Amino acid sequence: GQNIDQPTEMTATEGAIVQINCTYQTSGFNGLFWYQQHAGEAPTFLSYNVLDGLEEKGRFSSFLSRSKGYSYLLLKELQMKDSASYLCAAMDSNYQLIWGAGTKLIIKP
Amino acid sequence: IAGITQAPTSQILAAGRRMTLRCTQDMRHNAMYWYRQDLGLGLRLIHYSNTAGTTGKGEVPDGYSVSRANTDDFPLTLASAVPSQTSVYFCASSLTGDGNSPLHFGNGTRLTVT
Numbered sequence: 001g002q003n004i005d006q007p008t009e010m011t012a013t014e015g016a017i018v019q020i021n022c023t024y025q026t027s028g029f030n031g032l033f034w035y036q037q038h039a040g041e042a043p044t045f046l047s048y049n050v051l052d053g054l055e056e057k058g059r060f061s062s063f064l065s066r067s068k069g070y071s072y073l074l075l076k077e078l079q080m081k082d083s084a085s086y087l088c089a090a091m092d093s094n095y096q097l098i099w100g101a102g103t104k105l106i107i108k109p
Numbered sequence: 110i111a112g113i114t115q116a117p118t119s120q121i122l123a124a125g126r127r128m129t130l131r132c133t134q135d136m137r138h139n140a141m142y143w144y145r146q147d148l149g150l151g152l153r154l155i156h157y158s159n160t161a162g163t164t165g166k167g168e169v170p171d172g173y174s175v176s177r178a179n180t181d182d183f184p185l186t187l188a189s190a191v192p193s194q195t196s197v198y199f200c201a202s203s204l205t206g207d208g209n210s211p212l213h214f215g216n217g218t219r220l221t222v223t
Contacts, residue, residue, distance in 0.1 A: 041216065041217075042217060043199070044214070045213075095207055096154065100151050
């Protein structure tokens, strides 16, 4: 079956760095997305990886290893507004997105 | 309107009633989607449409129907609501349906079926 695994919850300190991991098993693979979702709001797009390696976008970076079925989202210089759920989604061979349940990130002062 | 608009924002519905959730986008995106989000689960695709006039079934289509008469609108209908359909429903769109463009989500409809 198809599956996405990511931690349910993580806690980090303002100003620090946190890495949110995601492992996936899909029928074929056409890319890996990360979305941010604040409580009670809609998910918003953060990043897309289809090739191995690191994609950097400001304070956020996303990494992909296709051979390991693994991705991570790296958040630097954490701010209180980064408190949110982070959703990992892998695209299968039919271009359907398989979503993880999300990682709730709690930022403490 | 800017982006995707969903209505209503929330609704309490008696079991057995019919309900249509509305979704409109003004970005001229070709593809549109309906997802449900339940606590502890990932987003699950209900139905999708890659272009006006076509629709397809997602992972959890039973009890739901959609139509795509034009580019902008993608309503979701629950013919006879059941308590298991209590959820937050998100409509989304993307420029193309081939996976090369990210999803833009509406603000969601919180539906409670009693």
